[in-house]
Amino acid sequence: MSQLKRATLSELLEQAIPYEQWRAPLDPRLQALTWLAGAALFVHLLFLFSLPWWLEMSRSGFFLVGGGILRGVFSWISVHTPWLLILNLMALAAFLWLVWHTRGLQVGRLTAHRLAFAEAAAGAASAFPLAVSLAMILLNLILWILVVVASVALLCFLLGAFFSKN
Numbered sequence: 034m035s036q037l038k039r040a041t042l043s044e045l046l047e048q049a050i051p052y053e054q055w056r057a058p059l060d061p062r063l064q065a066l067t068w069l070a071g072a073a074l075f076v077h078l079l080f081l082f083s084l085p086w087w088l089e090m091s092r093s094g095f096f097l098v099g100g101g102i103l104r105g106v107f108s109w110i111s112v113h114t115p116w117l118l119i120l121n122l123m124a125l126a127a128f129l130w131l132v133w134h135t136r137g138l139q140v141g142r143l144t145a146h147r148l149a150f151a152e153a154a155a156g157a158a159s160a161f162p163l164a165v166s167l168a169m170i171l172l173n174l175i176l177w178i179l180v181v182v183a184s185v186a187l188l189c190f191l192l193g194a195f196f197s198k199n
Contacts, residue, residue, distance in 0.1 A: 056140050059149060064138045067149045070156020071128040077159035078121050084111055087166070097176050099169040106162055124155040 059067075080087070088111055091104040110117065131148050135141035138149065 054142060056142055057146070058140050059135065059138055059146060063146070063149050063153065066153040066156070067128070067131070067138055070152045070154075071125070071132070073156040073160040073163070074121055074125050074128060077163060078118075078125065080163060081110070081114055081118055081121065084114060095177070096169070096173050097180075099172060103166060103169045106165060110162060120155075121159060124152065124159070128152050 084107065088104070088107045091100060091107050096103065127148060131141075131145060131152060132138060135145050135149075141149070
């Protein structure tokens with residue numbers, strides 16, 4: 034029988050790794066949320082650069098409802114664009130660092146897990162004004178489709194009634 038090599042407590046402590054230094058796989062849900070957050074931050078950056086066009090569009094006659102709300106949101110964003118750009122670029126830089134140091138959001142230390150959670154929160158915060166804008170645009174698009182369909186149906190009904198008398 035072979036005998037195990039004995040180690041002293043000091044030898045074990047030299048080889049021990051603190052919990053905070055362990056590299057552990059990121060949870061798949063956290064990975065997905067972090068990737069979505071990175072995409073949302075990138076789309077938000079594009080949105081900030083195209084904001085003058087969106088602000089002008091919000092003043093058009095397209096909006097049957099919620100045009101004032103959308104104009105107010107866009108105006109607030111345009112006033113705070115420099116700060117939002119700085120925050121967005123910092124969050125994107127942190128996202129890129131995180132992707133690099135976790136091997137594509139696969140494995141990381143405890144700080145990487147915490148940063149991934151913070152990125153998911155930043156992505157959600159940057160996606161909120163986009164979601165409000167898209168909801169308003171979609172609502173108005175649906176209303177315009179209903180108006181056009183109702184107008185065509187009314188026109189068909191009136192033409193059918195007119196030609197049925199003749």
